[in-house]
Amino acid sequence: MVNYSISEENYIKAIYHLQGAEGMVTTNALSAELKTRPASVTDMLKKLKTKKLLNYERYKGFRLSADGKRVALGIIRRHRLWEFFLSEKLKFSWDEVHEVAEELEHVTSKKLIDKLDEYLGFPRVDPHGDPIPDQQGRIISPEQLPITDIPLNQPMEVSHVANQSAEMLDILKHHHIAIGTKLEVKKKFNFDNSLEIRAGKHTPFTLSESVARFIWVRKTSKS
Amino acid sequence: MVNYSISEENYIKAIYHLQGAEGMVTTNALSAELKTRPASVTDMLKKLKTKKLLNYERYKGFRLSADGKRVALGIIRRHRLWEFFLSEKLKFSWDEVHEVAEELEHVTSKKLIDKLDEYLGFPRVDPHGDPIPDQQGRIISPEQLPITDIPLNQPMEVSHVANQSAEMLDILKHHHIAIGTKLEVKKKFNFDNSLEIRAGKHTPFTLSESVARFIWVRKTSKS
DNA sequence: AAAATAATTTAGTTTTGTCTAAATTATTTT
DNA sequence: AAAATAATTTAGACAAAACTAAATTATTTT
Numbered sequence: 314m315v316n317y318s319i320s321e322e323n324y325i326k327a328i329y330h331l332q333g334a335e336g337m338v339t340t341n342a343l344s345a346e347l348k349t350r351p352a353s354v355t356d357m358l359k360k361l362k363t364k365k366l367l368n369y370e371r372y373k374g375f376r377l378s379a380d381g382k383r384v385a386l387g388i389i390r391r392h393r394l395w396e397f398f399l400s401e402k403l404k405f406s407w408d409e410v411h412e413v414a415e416e417l418e419h420v421t422s423k424k425l426i427d428k429l430d431e432y433l434g435f436p437r438v439d440p441h442g443d444p445i446p447d448q449q450g451r452i453i454s455p456e457q458l459p460i461t462d463i464p465l466n467q468p469m470e471v472s473h474v475a476n477q478s479a480e481m482l483d484i485l486k487h488h489h490i491a492i493g494t495k496l497e498v499k500k501k502f503n504f505d506n507s508l509e510i511r512a513g514k515h516t517p518f519t520l521s522e523s524v525a526r527f528i529w530v531r532k533t534s535k536s
Numbered sequence: 537m538v539n540y541s542i543s544e545e546n547y548i549k550a551i552y553h554l555q556g557a558e559g560m561v562t563t564n565a566l567s568a569e570l571k572t573r574p575a576s577v578t579d580m581l582k583k584l585k586t587k588k589l590l591n592y593e594r595y596k597g598f599r600l601s602a603d604g605k606r607v608a609l610g611i612i613r614r615h616r617l618w619e620f621f622l623s624e625k626l627k628f629s630w631d632e633v634h635e636v637a638e639e640l641e642h643v644t645s646k647k648l649i650d651k652l653d654e655y656l657g658f659p660r661v662d663p664h665g666d667p668i669p670d671q672q673g674r675i676i677s678p679e680q681l682p683i684t685d686i687p688l689n690q691p692m693e694v695s696h697v698a699n700q701s702a703e704m705l706d707i708l709k710h711h712h713i714a715i716g717t718k719l720e721v722k723k724k725f726n727f728d729n730s731l732e733i734r735a736g737k738h739t740p741f742t743l744s745e746s747v748a749r750f751i752w753v754r755k756t757s758k759s
Numbered sequence: 760a761a762a763a764t765a766a767t768t769t770a771g772t773t774t775t776g777t778c779t780a781a782a783t784t785a786t787t788t789t
Numbered sequence: 790a791a792a793a794t795a796a797t798t799t800a801g802a803c804a805a806a807a808c809t810a811a812a813t814t815a816t817t818t819t
Contacts (some may be wrong), residue, residue, distance in 0.1 A: 320776060353777050355798055360775095372784055372797060403651040416643040422636045428626040503801055543806060563767055576807050578768055583805090595767060595814055 315364075319419045323347065324357050325366060328377055329385035334413050335429050337374025378379040378535055386450035392418040393439035394429050395447075400440040401433065407440055407491075408482045441491045442473030442529065460508065462520060469530035474525040485528075488518055495533055538587075542642045545611050547571065547580050548589060551600055552608035560597025563687030611674035614649050615641040616662035618670075621652060623663040630663055631705045665715045665752065680754040683731065685747060686721055692753035693718050699750040708751075711741055718756055 317325070323394035327346045329377060331338045336356040340358070358375060361367040377385060385425045395417040405413070427448060430436075432436040445452045446467050471494045474481065485491065488513055499517055500509040506522035520528075550569045554561045563581070564692055567574040581598060584590040589604035600608060611676070618640040622628040628636070650671060653659075659666050660676060667677045678697045679722040695715045698705065708714065713735060729745035743751075 413645045413648050420639040
């Protein structure tokens with residue numbers, strides 16, 4: 314098991330997040346994501362290519378190799394386990410965990426991470442609802458979709474929020490929405506695609522499409 | 537609150553450990569401690585001097601300034617809290633905690649450390665019996681001394697072991713000695729300064745001076 | 760107190776990861 | 790399909806933290 318520098322790890326993680334199921338990642342996109350100049354990105358791409366973590370041809374874009382993906386999932390596992398720890402055990406609020414986990418994720422002792430996993434009870438998802446890869450890098454992700462895309466009056470639960478800004482957190486707190494909150498969409502307004510939501514026993518409220526599209530749900534286990 | 541690089545932190549911590557109550561630290565001693573060439577050490581000393589963490593004049597030796605000590609105590613606080621966490625919560629064995637804590641100590645979020653401290657119940661000493669500085673960098677260290685230096689038949693408890701090698705751990709396990717173990721020195725053999733020890737209700741046993749001098753005790757709170 | 764030895768510093772390189780400016784390749788517009 | 794624009798890479802430089810070899814200062818021996 315080779316070790317990678319903090320910088321290399323940050324590149325690998327960023328590439329993983331940028332590349333979807335298919336399609337190439339571009340130098341400029343990665344440059345923007347990392348807030349690093351494109352020229353510097355090119356240098357690191359060459360390095361990661363020689364380490365066989367990347368399929369890369371100049372001027373053509375790139376994607377992680379199988380090895381690269383494996384490394385990325387290891388980093389993401391560490392990140393999300395620490396987020397869970399910070400939230401669950403140290404009572405950090407939702408929007409504070411990411412920044413600290415960015416540092417903790419680079420401590421690479423495998424034993425540390427596996428013992429932490431055990432201590433936390435092998436959690437499946439982090440505080441944002443993102444799945445935590447297991448030792449083998451496997452991700453179990455239940456089918457989920459944004460509330461803009463679900464049928465009316467179907468009992469769902471919030472599984473994931475795809476925007477972790479303080480502003481979003483503020484809105485969610487105001488409406489008592491958190492991971493696991495049970496809710497139904499009562500009405501869709503075609504004028505602006507806003508939604509009327511009923512969450513738990515609270516008074517129904519309206520969400521704009523620009524907010525709603527970040528809130529993902531899955532079928533509720535027990536309604 | 538300024539931040540320091542991992543390298544700078546490692547230098548500061550090493551200097552803190554080398555400098556006693558008084559006397560100068562030498563370039564060569566620090567070079568040996570850090571396994572870094574003396575020339576490299578000189579470079580860093582100049583840097584730490586300009587940052588006012590060090591009282592240093594070339595060819596004369598050096599000590600931490602008041603600021604330097606404050607920084608050192610912060611690093612040691614982080615290190616020992618993580619050691620406590622690894623041992624107490626993740627069930628790492630005594631001799632495994634140091635290496636992992638060496639990495640975790642460089643994560644500098646103050647909020648993380650203070651919340652961790654609270655979560656752990658504000659422990660006073662780490663798994664080796666070394667005191668943990670509080671938020672203000674204060675150390676409460678009860679008077680303790682090696683068992684080679686205590687009177688006979690005085691009930692004491694193990695407070696600290698000044699050697700964390702696997703070999704030492706082996707000996708201690710064999711005799712059922714751990715931090716907190718109650719013991720008395722029953723006899724001193726002047727021939728080789730070996731000691732006869734009775735620990736708890738076990739059969740008394742003999743320790744050589746070379747082992748005994750690493751085992752530190754304090755007066756037992758409730759005998 | 761001079762010579763020998765040891766400790767420390769200086770000078771000049773190296774590696775990693777970043778940068779700017781210029782050159783090259785790809786894409787879009789007219 | 791040129792020309793213009795955008796994206797990407799190359800070339801050269803820099804800062805941090807390490808190194809080796811040589812020079813300097815301090816200490817110990819004789």
